[in-house]
Structure formats: structure tokens, C-alpha cells
Amino acid sequence: MSELLVEDADGVRTLTFNRPESYNAFTTPLKEAFLAALQDAAADASVRALVITGAGRAFCAGQDLKEHIGLLQAGDPAPLNTVEKHYNPIVRELIAMPKPVIAAVNGSAAGAGASIAYAADLRIAGQSAKFLMAFANVGLTADSGASYTLPRLIGYGRAMEMMLLAQPVGAEEALRVGMVNQVVPDSELLSTAHLLAAKLAKGPTTAYAKIKEALAAAADGTLEDALEAERRTQAECGATEDHREAVDAFVNKRAANFSGK
Known part of the structure; x- marks a missing residue:
């Protein structure tokens, strides 16, 4: 077993x-x-x-x-x-x-x-x-x-x-x-x-991963560490297909279909 x-x-x-x-x-x-x-x-x-x-x-x-x-x-x-x-x-x-x-x-x-x-x-x-x-x-x-x-x-x-x-x-x-x-x-x-x-x-799993990274950086570091982690992770999320999909879904009043990419 x-x-x-x-x-x-x-x-x-x-x-x-x-x-x-x-x-x-x-x-x-x-x-x-x-x-x-x-x-x-x-x-x-x-x-x-x-x-x-x-x-x-x-x-x-x-x-x-x-x-x-x-x-x-x-x-x-x-x-x-x-x-x-x-x-x-x-x-x-x-x-x-x-x-x-x-x-x-x-x-x-x-x-x-x-x-x-x-x-x-x-x-x-x-x-x-x-x-x-x-x-x-x-x-x-x-x-x-x-x-x-x-x-x-x-x-x-x-x-x-x-x-x-x-x-x-x-x-x-x-x-x-x-x-x-x-x-x-x-x-x-x-x-x-x-x-x-x-x-x-079914959600934006890349964004979830970056949220975890940002919170971890903030928990252990200074304000500047947190701000830098937010800057980096936000830029990384902004380059994803999920972000573009979510924005298009919002503008067109439809449900987003996240791929995790």
C-alpha cells in the first residue's frame, strides 16, 4: 500500500x-x-x-x-x-x-x-x-x-x-x-x-505565483524590498497572456478564460 x-x-x-x-x-x-x-x-x-x-x-x-x-x-x-x-x-x-x-x-x-x-x-x-x-x-x-x-x-x-x-x-x-x-x-x-x-x-495561476513571491518578499524585508518585489512581479504579470485576456474580457463584458500563461 x-x-x-x-x-x-x-x-x-x-x-x-x-x-x-x-x-x-x-x-x-x-x-x-x-x-x-x-x-x-x-x-x-x-x-x-x-x-x-x-x-x-x-x-x-x-x-x-x-x-x-x-x-x-x-x-x-x-x-x-x-x-x-x-x-x-x-x-x-x-x-x-x-x-x-x-x-x-x-x-x-x-x-x-x-x-x-x-x-x-x-x-x-x-x-x-x-x-x-x-x-x-x-x-x-x-x-x-x-x-x-x-x-x-x-x-x-x-x-x-x-x-x-x-x-x-x-x-x-x-x-x-x-x-x-x-x-x-x-x-x-x-x-x-x-x-x-x-x-x-481556473484562475490566473502565474499571477497567483507572483502574489506569493511579493508577499514573501514583504514578510521578510523592508518597504523598499516590498516595493521592488511589487515592481518586478507586476511587470512580469503584465507581460502574460492572462493579463491581456482579463483586460479584453473586462472591456468586452465577458468572463475571462485564463490559461496560466
Whole structure:
């Protein structure tokens, strides 16, 4: 059985963590498959939006601690370099993905699993979803980009509270503090995520990629950095077929037909 399911429909690629018996915890094979799938999605022009979710009752429980402790006891160096080898490249691919990424969070998202959701562009949570920064409970610090992404979603103080106290945050509280964009009944989670992803897939995907670039530059830089990123990305968008199509559609009072070019 594949630990990662890949499905395509209507320009949307869905990646499903498929270890439901282990709450989709990350093993080395799953991390490697997920990284390869992200790289493939980024390079595939037919993929215009991405949905990430988990099979069964959980989104992703983070690192598989059974595998982790077994390797530690065997003296294997793998547990100590997995951040560099797997988690860091995964988060870089997610944040730099030149198309929209939606995390459809079902059930528990803990540790690295929650961090993957934070690195997505949009997060839709089922009512049973909960987010847990459990690193401190096992004597570890943050990884998978959470120290970068979580404070940008909910602020430094709340992020520090989640990291130090390691208390779960339910779906409604996550919505209230801005951790997620939408909460829906569990039974409607995937259909809602796919509907939104399909809508984005029909949009000006090059412009979406440039919006992501501009926001990233502004988040890390000065006003001048932000203005320069806006200048560059606006010029790049202005040269696209999608921009010309949208302007013509507006002038002629018709719906635009975006190609992503």
C-alpha cells in the first residue's frame, strides 16, 4: 500500500498521507515520497492547484516516534539529520510552490504535520481538526518551518504559547486566531477544499505565483524590498497572456478564460 496517494482532477492534484493506522505519521519513505511529489507538482504545468490531506481520522501526527526511537537505539544518525534532509526541503518546496496550496485538515495535525499545514497558502479545517505543537513534550524544538510560519499566522505571543505549553487548539479557536481560513463539517471538508482548488486552478495561476513571491518578499524585508518585489512581479504579470485576456474580457463584458500563461 502506498504511503502517499496522488490523484488529479480538473487541474487539481491531491496528495493524501496514507498511513491511517498511524495517524499518518511521517516515516522516512513517506517524507521522501512527499518531497518527490511536491517537486513533481511544482514542475508539472497541468497541475494548477494542490490539495494536501490525510486518510482516516488524522491529517498528520508528525514524526513517527516508533521509527525515530528505533533508529536512536540502533545508533543510526538518520533521526538527527532528517530536518536537513527531509523537513527543510519539504517546507521550501511548499512555500515556493508556484501555484496555490490548500491544506484540508482532518482531525489531528501535530508537530511536523501541523507545520505542513502552516506552510500551505490556505487552510480549511474540519470541525474535528486540532493543531498541536508537541515538540516540547518530547524534548525537542520546532522544525518544519513552524518557527517561521506560525508566528506569521497568529503572532509571536500565541505561537510561543503553543510551543511552550503544547496544548491543542481546536478548529473554532484556530479560526478565531487566524490559524485557518475556514471551518466546515468533517463530511464536507474534502469537497470544500476541492471546490476552492478547482476555482483557483481556473484562475490566473502565474499571477497567483507572483502574489506569493511579493508577499514573501514583504514578510521578510523592508518597504523598499516590498516595493521592488511589487515592481518586478507586476511587470512580469503584465507581460502574460492572462493579463491581456482579463483586460479584453473586462472591456468586452465577458468572463475571462485564463490559461496560466
